[in-house]
Amino acid sequence: xxxxxxxxxxxxxxxxxxxxxxxxxxxxxxxxxxxxxxxxxxxxxxxxxxxxxxxxxxxxxxxxxxxxxxxxxxxxxxxxxxxxxxxxxxxxxxxxxxxxxxxxxxxxxxxxxxxxxxxxxxxxxxxxxxxxxxxxxxxxxxxxxxxxxxxxxxxxxxxxxxxxxxxxxxxxxxxxxxx
Numbered sequence: 343x344x345x346x347x348x349x350x351x352x353x354x355x356x357x358x359x360x361x362x363x364x365x366x367x368x369x370x371x372x373x374x375x376x377x378x379x380x381x382x383x384x385x386x387x388x389x390x391x392x393x394x395x396x397x398x399x400x401x402x403x404x405x406x407x408x409x410x411x412x413x414x415x416x417x418x419x420x421x422x423x424x425x426x427x428x429x430x431x432x433x434x435x436x437x438x439x440x441x442x443x444x445x446x447x448x449x450x451x452x453x454x455x456x457x458x459x460x461x462x463x464x465x466x467x468x469x470x471x472x473x474x475x476x477x478x479x480x481x482x483x484x485x486x487x488x489x490x491x492x493x494x495x496x497x498x499x500x501x502x503x504x505x506x507x508x509x510x511x512x513x514x515x516x517x518x519x520x521x
Contacts, residue, residue, distance in 0.1 A: 403435035
């Protein structure tokens with residue numbers, strides 16, 4: 343595995359940051375990742391970064407809004423991994439999208455993987471491994487023969503409207519636990 347080309351932040355320093363300082367550190371990291379990408383591709387526009395993403399997604403290169411979106415809850419809970427992995431991940435999407443023909447390239451395809459390895463020195467992973475329970479609470483418990491499943495409000499409404507969900511392990515229909 344390659345080593346990251348962006349400096350790794352100090353764990354103790356990150357732990358001591360309050361919310362606003364952590365958000366400022368994220369913006370600094372976005373800037374550093376952009377500067378590294380711009381050295382390779384000088385025409386790359388600087389993306390604004392917003393901390394307005396909710397749910398299970400840690401980050402998103404949002405081309406409709408022309409910027410990067412990040413999940414503040416997951417940032418707060420996974421400070422080091424977020425800055426080391428998620429910011430370069432999204433900046434790699436930003437860079438590939440702005441290459442000639444980038445709109446037609448697969449989101450986690452060869453080009454994106456090459457940017458992750460070659461520019462940021464990271465192993466390309468399409469998804470994060472963060473615990474998302476607090477970022478995306480799913481209060482509605484459903485059960486099958488093997489375990490409990492937790493549904494979001496939206497999925498719960500769909501289930502009550504007649505949509506059927508099945509467990510991937512035991513293949514039994516999921517049933518709402520009312521108590």
